[in-house]
Amino acid sequence: MQVHKYDVVIVGAGGAGMRAAIEAGQRSRTAVLTKIYPTRSHTGAAQGGMCAALANVEEDNWEWHTFDTIKGGDYLVDQDAAEVMAKEAIDAVLDLEKMGLPFNRTPEGRIDQRRFGGHTRDHGKSPVRRACYAADRTGHMILQTLYQNCVKHNVEFYNEYYVLDLIMTEVDGVRRPSGVVSYDLASGEIHVFQAKSIVFASGGCGKIFKTTSNAHTLTGDGMAIALRSGLPLEDMEFVQFHPTGLAGLGILVSEAARGEGGILRNSEGERFMERYAPTIKDLAPRDIVARSMANEVREGRGCGPNKDYVLLDLTHLEPAHIDAKLPDITEFARTYLGVEPYTEPVPVFPTAHYAMGGIPTNIEAEVFRNSEETIPGLYAAGEVACVSVHGSNRLGTNSLLDINVFGRRAGIQAAQYAATAEFLPIPDDATERTEALLELMRSGHGEEKVGVLRKELQDVMDADMQVFRTAKTIHSALDKIAELEDRYTRIAIQDQGKRFNLDLLEAVELGFLLELAKVMAVAALHREESRGGHFREDFPDRDDENFMKHSMAYLDPEAETDSVAGIRLETKPVIFTRYEPMERKY
Numbered sequence: 001m002q003v004h005k006y007d008v009v010i011v012g013a014g015g016a017g018m019r020a021a022i023e024a025g026q027r028s029r030t031a032v033l034t035k036i037y038p039t040r041s042h043t044g045a046a047q048g049g050m051c052a053a054l055a056n057v058e059e060d061n062w063e064w065h066t067f068d069t070i071k072g073g074d075y076l077v078d079q080d081a082a083e084v085m086a087k088e089a090i091d092a093v094l095d096l097e098k099m100g101l102p103f104n105r106t107p108e109g110r111i112d113q114r115r116f117g118g119h120t121r122d123h124g125k126s127p128v129r130r131a132c133y134a135a136d137r138t139g140h141m142i143l144q145t146l147y148q149n150c151v152k153h154n155v156e157f158y159n160e161y162y163v164l165d166l167i168m169t170e171v172d173g174v175r176r177p178s179g180v181v182s183y184d185l186a187s188g189e190i191h192v193f194q195a196k197s198i199v200f201a202s203g204g205c206g207k208i209f210k211t212t213s214n215a216h217t218l219t220g221d222g223m224a225i226a227l228r229s230g231l232p233l234e235d236m237e238f239v240q241f242h243p244t245g246l247a248g249l250g251i252l253v254s255e256a257a258r259g260e261g262g263i264l265r266n267s268e269g270e271r272f273m274e275r276y277a278p279t280i281k282d283l284a285p286r287d288i289v290a291r292s293m294a295n296e297v298r299e300g301r302g303c304g305p306n307k308d309y310v311l312l313d314l315t316h317l318e319p320a321h322i323d324a325k326l327p328d329i330t331e332f333a334r335t336y337l338g339v340e341p342y343t344e345p346v347p348v349f350p351t352a353h354y355a356m357g358g359i360p361t362n363i364e365a366e367v368f369r370n371s372e373e374t375i376p377g378l379y380a381a382g383e384v385a386c387v388s389v390h391g392s393n394r395l396g397t398n399s400l401l402d403i404n405v406f407g408r409r410a411g412i413q414a415a416q417y418a419a420t421a422e423f424l425p426i427p428d429d430a431t432e433r434t435e436a437l438l439e440l441m442r443s444g445h446g447e448e449k450v451g452v453l454r455k456e457l458q459d460v461m462d463a464d465m466q467v468f469r470t471a472k473t474i475h476s477a478l479d480k481i482a483e484l485e486d487r488y489t490r491i492a493i494q495d496q497g498k499r500f501n502l503d504l505l506e507a508v509e510l511g512f513l514l515e516l517a518k519v520m521a522v523a524a525l526h527r528e529e530s531r532g533g534h535f536r537e538d539f540p541d542r543d544d545e546n547f548m549k550h551s552m553a554y555l556d557p558e559a560e561t562d563s564v565a566g567i568r569l570e571t572k573p574v575i576f577t578r579y580e581p582m583e584r585k586y
């Protein structure tokens with residue numbers, strides 16, 4: 001076992017991790033651990049844009065942006081966080097520009113902006129142009145720009161190092177983070193990283209679902225590690241289903257397609273969003289559009305041989321405009337569905353896209369150990385975290401913003417804390433849990449296969465935990481998860497080697513997915529209301545009296561949450577500043 005010592009250790013090299021590293025790297029000795037090569041992180045797949053009220057092409061201000069974010073999140077947003085994000089958005093975009101990011105420009109040379117769902121002028125009057133973009137490769141440009149700047153600031157990267165555990169050291173009866181345990185894919189060796197500050201920026205968990213826009217690696221590792229270390233996860237019942245995944249595949253077609261004028265139509269050729277959101281139509285927030293699409297299909301107005309998708313119509317746009325603004329996503333339609341977007345509408349259906357929940361933090365990115373107290377030296381930012389700036393439904397382009405604003409804050413806070421803190425001793429048994437886990441996976445002689453179990457989990461989550469949920473479907477998902485957890489104890493992996501053993505790590509990742517799926521289902525069962533991305537057909541209304549609060553889920557062997565053993569649910573108040581909850585109409 002090797003031990004490394006850094007002031008700040010950052011887990012994850014996506015947008016959040018690298019934005020944090022740029023700040024921490026200028027102030028302290030910083031290492032970034034990442035399970036994939038940094039520029040392969042999912043941030044690089046982001047397409048449509050990053051919003052900020054620059055008002056470059058029309059009137060706009062950060063207060064309207066704050067309001068849209070809070071209303072978009074169906075009032076479960078912590079309003080202090082939304083204010084910080086909307087205010088700091090402007091500098092976040094300008095910082096990236098100064099670092100070298102090639103944004104699209106207006107003819108006058110200013111950063112161009114386009115429309116996106118839920119972003120409006122003057123509290124919902126009409127769509128506003130707020131998203132800054134680089135064609136439909138905005139995330140790619142952000143990731144490359146941040147990586148280059150990390151290199152400039154001497155950030156040290158440990159690529160293909162999988163973090164598998166958080167080390168806690170007891171100080172005066174309180175458990176405090178002192179490092180992480182990681183597995184080096186190339187050698188199969190365990191490395192311990194001792195650190196004064198640790199930042200989790202390990203991204204989302206979309207691979208819980210079968211139909212998803214997320215990359216193969218998004219298995220919620222950071223969330224599951226936090227949970228296993230006794231920390232809570234906040235608002236895990238809220239998953240965003242993006243309206244426009246390529247039908248049957250889930251590959252994303254950015255909302256920028258509708259921002260640039262694309263229209264959704266049912267089998268009758270009707271622009272059905274006019275019925276569901278009369279003011280902003282196809283540019284309503286994602287939860288509303290996704291549910292409307294699913295409803296059209298349910299009521300028999302779906303398209304195709306099985307009537308199971310709707311159409312995204314771009315045929316009225318000029319081909320030159322499509323090529324300039326939406327080159328990649330239209331190419332996806334050609335490549336994967338054989339559809340020519342210039343002349344044919346594109347088959348689309350909702351796809352699991354984003355986890356609104358995650359590791360709870362305050363606006364300084366400090367992690368909560370319970371509903372009141374934070375833990376010194378532990379931070380989280382990006383999709384792994386829940387600040388909670390997206391509440392129960394995130395607006396498009398607010399995540400690339402979130403990772404920049406709260407990634408930056410996490411990096412600054414982590415370095416400031418490390419400047420005065422001491423290293424905590426690493427306990428002798430720090431790697432025991434990880435070694436036992438790996439040994440269990442390696443020595444299994446059972447008949448179960450990782451790929452089979454993962455597929456069965458994803459199938460049941462698609463069937464029972466998607467856009468529409470009821471107590472019955474959630475119980476069905478929980479029963480299946482319990483069965484899969486049992487079978488997981490009897491898995492066997494084929495590769496017994498030490499080097500590049502992805503078989504082994506996929507087995508570990510499956511354990512993370514199963515645990516998170518269970519937390520998601522338990523939290524969904526207990527939220528007997530419909531809000532944002534969580535729609536309960538048996539409780540179709542929002543219930544502010546009983547459920548205007550965040551859920552906090554803990555692993556607890558003693559706990560019995562209804563019939564589900566091992567998960568304890570508590571709550572945390574929503575932070576209000578200026579906005580009273582209103583009916584959510586668009």
Ligand SMILES: Cc1cc2nc3c(=O)[nH]c(=O)nc-3n(C[C@H](O)[C@H](O)[C@H](O)COP(=O)(O)OP(=O)(O)OC[C@H]3O[C@@H](n4cnc5c(N)ncnc54)[C@H](O)[C@@H]3O)c2cc1C
Nearest residue numbers: 012013014015016035043048049163203382383397399400
């Ligand atoms: C197809 C697609 C398009 C999108 N388009 C947009 C858009 O236009 N606008 C917008 O605002 N949002 C968009 N999003 C959402 C947004 O891109 C993501 O939410 C955001 O980029 C997440 O950034 P992150 O830094 O938190 O995580 P990621 O970029 O996912 O990075 C996670 C990092 O953590 C590392 N990691 C994970 N587990 C471990 C482990 N166990 N050990 C070590 N390292 C680990 C990975 O190696 C990786 O470096 C899109 C998402 C997708 C999937």
